[in-house]
Each structure stands twice: as C-alpha cells, then as structure tokens.
Amino acid sequence: MTEQQKQASLTERVGEVIDQLRLLVQRDGGDIQLIDVQEDTGVVSIRFRGACVGCPGAAMTLKMGIERNLKERVPEVTEVVAVR
Known part of the structure; x- marks a missing residue:
C-alpha cells in the first residue's frame, strides 16, 4: 500500500466517523467540518x-x-484540533 493510499484510507475512515458525529451536533444547530488529517502525526x-x-x-x-470517538474508532488518531 502506498503512502497516498494509506492517507486516503485514514482520511476516509475519519470522514465516516465525522459524518456520524455531525448528525448529533446538527441536532443542536451546529455543525462540524473535516478540514485535514495528518497521517504522519x-x-x-x-x-x-x-x-x-x-x-x-x-x-x-x-x-x-x-x-474520544475518533480515537476509539480510528486508533491512528492522536488528537483533534479546532481551526477557524
């Protein structure tokens, strides 16, 4: 598997979890957008x-x-940060 395929795979898995979590956040009138996934960190x-x-x-x-949810479901995730 190439580095690009690993990145896509990690990004896809993170994106799937984010999409599920968005539904919960949207209930309260908010939303979250996936900006970036750093595969190396x-x-x-x-x-x-x-x-x-x-x-x-x-x-x-x-x-x-x-x-917490991302770390449980995608073990490669080490931290989630909010950007503006």
Whole structure:
C-alpha cells in the first residue's frame, strides 16, 4: 500500500466517523467540518460551524465527544484540533 493510499484510507475512515458525529451536533444547530488529517502525526483538524461557533460547550464537545470517538474508532488518531 502506498503512502497516498494509506492517507486516503485514514482520511476516509475519519470522514465516516465525522459524518456520524455531525448528525448529533446538527441536532443542536451546529455543525462540524473535516478540514485535514495528518497521517504522519494522527492529528485531525475540524472547523465548528453554526451554533457551535463561540459556544462555551464547544471545547467539551471537541475533546470528550469528537476526539474520544475518533480515537476509539480510528486508533491512528492522536488528537483533534479546532481551526477557524
């Protein structure tokens, strides 16, 4: 498997989990967008949208919801960060 195939595979798996988590976030009027997956470090970058922007609970959602779920379902993920 080439590095590009590994990257696509990791990005696809992360994207599938993000799509599932989006449904939960959208219930509260927010949204999340997958921005980047760094295959070499396992860092995933997302962007909060809608009601999540500026929400005091966004940090908790990021670490205890999104990051925890991604780490459980995609072991290569080491961290999830929010970008603007």
